[in-house]
Structure formats: C-alpha cells, structure tokens
Amino acid sequence: MAKYKFLQPYTFKNGVQIKNRIVIPPMTEASALQDGTVSMDELRYFDLHTGGAGMFIVPVANVSENGKGFEGELLLLTINFCQA
Numbered sequence: 001m002a003k004y005k006f007l008q009p010y011t012f013k014n015g016v017q018i019k020n021r022i023v024i025p026p027m028t029e030a031s032a033l034q035d036g037t038v039s040m041d042e043l044r045y046f047d048l049h050t051g052g053a054g055m056f057i058v059p060v061a062n063v064s065e066n067g068k069g070f071e072g073e074l075l076l077l078t079i080n081f082c083q084a
C-alpha cells in the first residue's frame with residue numbers, strides 16, 4: 001500500500017512549516033475594493049476555504065499602481081494594502 005504524505009507537515013527551506021501538504025491553488029475571486037485593498041468579502045472567502053489546508057495561495061494580484069488588470073484585482077504594493 002502506498003505511503004501517502006499529504007497529511008504530514010512540510011518545512012520549506014526558509015524554515016516556514018505548514019501543518020500538511022494540502023494546498024489551495026490561486027483562484028481569482030475579483031473581490032478586492034476599488035483601490036485594490038482586501039475586502040471583508042475576500043477575507044470571508046479566504047476563511048471559508050482555508051479550513052484544513054496547510055497552505056492557501058492568494059489569487060492574481062498586481063504589484064504596481066498602473067498594473068491593474070480588472071476590477072476587484074488585489075493590489076500588493078506594500079504590506080499596508082494587505083491589512084483590512
């Protein structure tokens with residue numbers, strides 16, 4: 001019988017450890033506010049989907065003010081843009 005490891009913790013080379021190897025992939029939900037900051041809807045979405053997963057990858061985000069691709073896209077310029 002195969003020995004699955006997906007429920008075992010994993011430690012990245014930088015020392016960060018995740019509780020298991022289940023990863024939620026990035027899935028666009030276009031829920032950021034007009035200025036690109038995280039909305040309560042988005043935080044609720046993250047909260048609903050993180051449950052037992054070891055890692056949650058946030059969706060597509062633009063990293064410069066003139067890089068916005070669509071309404072609701074996250075803008076990650078500084079850590080301030082990630083606070084709600």
Ligand SMILES: Cc1cc2nc3c(=O)[nH]c(=O)nc-3n(C[C@H](O)[C@H](O)[C@H](O)COP(=O)(O)O)c2cc1C
Nearest residue numbers: 023024025026027028029030057058059060061073
């Ligand atoms: C609705 C939807 C939205 C997605 N949004 C993103 C995204 O924002 N950023 C990204 O890198 N990948 C995005 N993806 C790609 C997924 O994260 C994933 O890589 C893809 O579905 C392939 O998964 P698989 O390799 O497990 O089949 C999206 C996929 C879907 C179905």
